[in-house]
Amino acid sequence: MDVMPRKTTQASPVSTRLADHAALIGGFDSLEILSDLGGLSVEETQDITAIYARRSPTRKDRDEVSIDNQLTNGLEWCVQHGRTRVVLYIDQDRSASNPAKPREAFKRLMADIEEGKLKEVVCRSDERFLRSPIERELSINLLVGAEMPVCYTHDAYNDLTTSGGRMQARIKAAVNRQEVERLAERRNLSELERVKRGMAATTPAPFGLAHTKDRSTYVHVTEEAKVINEAVDYLIDIEGSTLAEVARRWNGAGITNRQGRPWRWRAVKDALLNPAMVGRRAYQRHTYLYDTKTKPVESWKAETTPGNWEPVIDPGRYETLKLMLTATRQAVGNAARHLGAGVYECGVGAEHKPLRSRVGTQKGEKIRYYGCHGDRCEKVHTHVKADVVDEYVVAQLKVYLRDPAQFDAFNAANADQTAKAVAEPAHAAAARQRGVLEARRAELAEAYAVGKISLSILVDAEERITKELADIATTDLPVSSIEREEIPWTVIEEQWDDLEISAKKKALKRVFPTIRVFPALAQSQGRGKFYTPPVEHWVHLYDHMGRLLPILDGDEDLNETRLAQITHAAKCGVEIPGAAAMLAGLQADTDTPEALAVA
Structure with missing residues (x-):
């Protein structure tokens, strides 16, 4: 005790x-x-x-x-x-x-x-x-x-x-x-029999459903079923939709959960992904009497069997929603709010983990930063002002959206300058979906092998997964370059300020799939003054072929920028991929051999 x-x-x-x-x-x-x-x-x-x-x-x-x-x-x-x-x-x-x-x-x-x-x-x-x-x-x-x-x-x-x-x-x-154990055993056996018959659970009915008088099945609660389907349509069809927004809408309409409390985004997710919404009965054999027993998992991950009630959500829409909410950022219920959060990478960490957006205080004023903060990297490496990085990255992005010649030059294949492909291909979304489906298929096969699910459940699930794989197969094609005509770049550039942050992040990742941010390494000049190197020295943009921006074309200013990038990374203990070849190409052009020696 x-x-x-x-x-x-x-x-x-x-x-x-x-x-x-x-x-x-x-x-x-x-x-x-x-x-x-x-x-x-x-x-x-x-x-x-x-x-x-x-x-x-x-x-x-x-x-x-x-x-x-x-x-x-x-x-x-x-x-x-x-x-x-x-x-x-x-x-x-x-x-x-x-x-x-x-x-x-x-x-x-x-x-x-x-x-x-x-x-x-x-x-x-x-x-x-x-x-x-x-x-x-x-x-x-x-x-x-x-x-x-x-x-x-x-x-x-x-x-x-x-x-x-x-x-x-x-x-x-x-x-x-x-x-206690005898009563639990009796309840479990009774519940298992109800599962076999497809009867409703004896626990409180899920949101959108209500028990019949004999508690053998569910019936739809009309108003609740309506807002559930509206939420499904919103989440699937509207770009930038979030579970938190669904919760706000339901609370604003005076809709409460089964406990009479306001909705939160996680409760909304649980309600929408409950298998009961598609006429399926989830069953988990677990107990709190012994710590060694299997703990309950989310209802959408549990074994399910057909129920004896009508679905609230169309099964096809449910599977689409399930894939979205369990494989994307919406799984955490928050809308993307900052351009670089999750997009920019730590330039120092061995695994180049994504940076997070944090708020700090400087001279009594709140300042937003991007940093690894030690919770993703092995220790704190990068901690830089967010507005400085965002302004530079957006300015570079607009150059390539606005000027087709610049875009084509940046996108042109150049084997001598390609260190390695470090960026995500254009078909990444389809590849991720395929990976999720293949993993689900493997889990189902394993569950059937150990007797956790029946053959009929395995066959039903296999048919759904095969259909979904066929739907995304046409997008699973490798690409070697970004075609300007694929996306209305000029429209994006003109309407940039009005775009949702999620749309901005997508456009940014298509042009610059890899953006690595190094510590700024500000240096004291005495009397409380500091010198911070130009942002292009410590924010490195890469194209889909792994080439570092800017693409060198003999321009002396560009050569100096590249040299400064290599030098700054070296001060952080990092060697840029292909740095030796870049330095060799710069040897004949630069007028600062001592800088080359430092690099």
Whole structure:
């Protein structure tokens, strides 16, 4: 048992609000009933009896009076035995067998006992107090050490001062545990039979659906089904759509989730990807009773079987949405907000991890930075002002969007200047989709091999995957250059400021698939002044063939820029691919041999 010290004297609003039981408490005028021991010293609590009550998680309409009944039993016991001061510890909707959801009132009770407070503890029965043999052993050590008796109103008393009494308590805990496991086993077998028959789950119905009166199947909730399909259309058909925006729209319309709370993007994702939306029943054989057992996964990753209700979402649209939300940036629910975040790479790190956008403060003013920040690279390398990098990159992009000659020159094949292909091909999106589908196919084959899914499920899934692969096969063609006519570049250039950030990022990656940012390496000039090298020295743009911008054509200024790029990277401990060949080509043209020596 993890005994935690009291952090506050205020009673828990969930577990010990006396107002929730005012009518019951009013019938015991002879007792002084407290909500907690806040503000009382150890000496002031030696005549106080603790009453512990717990109700297991269940439908409220099935067990509305359980807590009141347990409190009545405890209070009557106190009156019969001449007690005058009582404090209540109440756990609502808490299992004594699930460590993932701790019993807060029980933890407070154990903490108070450890502090030396209280006279005794009263509970209706042993199984209300404890069900776990491990917790039993820990509680015996605490209760015996504190000489704290635990009395039961409807169960045999455990005399923990004797070895026989402690043995009896341990046996009860083992029996309680067996009862929990037997009930869980019975529920699992019953649920498995419902799965085989395609019946609805006995848990609360998913958003968009409702149980029939006999709880054997689902029916559509018309208004909820309508907003679900509107959300699917928005996410699939609208560029730059996000789950967070769906959540905002639903909340704005006054639509709440099944718990009556506002929507968040992750809850929206869970609702839309629930297999029940396409008439499929997800089933996961898991338990919280043992840590070694398989933990539940997201419903869309679980094994599914056909259900006996009509789909809310068209199955084809569902698969498209599933691929989008589990294989793209929308999986995290946020719209792209900054041009370089996830696009620019750390120039120093061995794996050139993508940079993130962060906000810092300089002289009281908030400044946005791009950096690796040590959470992606092995340590912090790059930390540069975002606006400086973005302005340079956008300016270079517009040069190639605006000037066909420049674009063609940059795109022209030149084997002497090609170090290696480091950029993503134009068919990358299709390649990623194919990879996801192939991985799903492999997972299905493995699941069938070990008996997790049936042959019919495997065949159905294989047909869907084969169709999706056929749909993207035509885009799976390698390319060696970017054709200017593929994209309306001039339109993009003219309307750049009005484009969504996601569209800007796509255009940027098509022209400059690799953008590496090095530390600026500002140097002090004394008297608080610093010199920062020109941005083109430490922001390197590459084309799809891995060539570093600018393409050298004998221009002296371009040669100087290339030399500065190589030198700056060398100061950061990085050798640019093909740097030796570049330096050899510059040897005859440059007037600064000492700079070449440094490089």
